[in-house]
Amino acid sequence: MGKLVYETHCKVCHGENAEGTLDTLADFPKYVYPPLAGDDSFNDGAGLHRIITAAEFIKYNMPFGVDYKNPILTDEEAYDVAAYINSLPRPEKKHKERDFPDKKLKPVSTPYGPWTDTFPALQHKYGPFQPIIAYYEQNHKIKKTK
Ligand code: HEC
Incomplete structure (x- = not known):
């Protein structure tokens, strides 16, 4: 598609x-x-x-x-x-684990870890994102839109 x-x-x-x-x-x-x-x-x-x-x-x-x-x-x-x-090949950024010092604030569609949740990497990349958004709202009182 x-x-x-x-x-x-x-x-x-x-x-x-x-x-x-x-x-x-x-x-x-x-x-x-x-x-x-x-x-x-x-x-x-x-x-x-x-x-x-x-x-x-x-x-x-x-x-x-x-x-x-x-x-x-x-x-x-x-x-x-x-x-x-975003399924096609592209250059790799080094030290991505240092991005977003407060991992809770990482956008839900950030496709690389570490995350402070247990959703799989593929779901962080391609969705569905609503369950991840709901998780942060319920567990951390953080309203994310992306
Ligand atoms: C008429 C030519 C043209 C078409 C058709 C076109 N683009 Fe572009 N696209 C451009 C140009 C020119 C830029 C650079 C714009 C700028 O730098 O302001 C660009 C930039 C982009 C960027 C940003 C790339 C970057 O590294 O910053 C993305 C993503 C993108 N296009 C995706 C798409 C997608 C997806 C489609 C189809 C739905 C599409 N484009 C159709 C000409 C086109």
């Missing part, structure tokens, strides 16, 4: 394998459209590697040219394509 959304709405700029599109006229490597996967893409510690954050960004900014008043993708399509691009 996410791949289909990607092929319909994103591939034309971001490339067949999300490798981006290089500016063929520049005399140094320069992207016209940024890669969404591979060595030059955002790393696995980036906000865009969190599916809720990526889906929000994508819905209101992509395909390039849309704005928050005139989105093209539905919530579901944005979520699915965010999951698709």
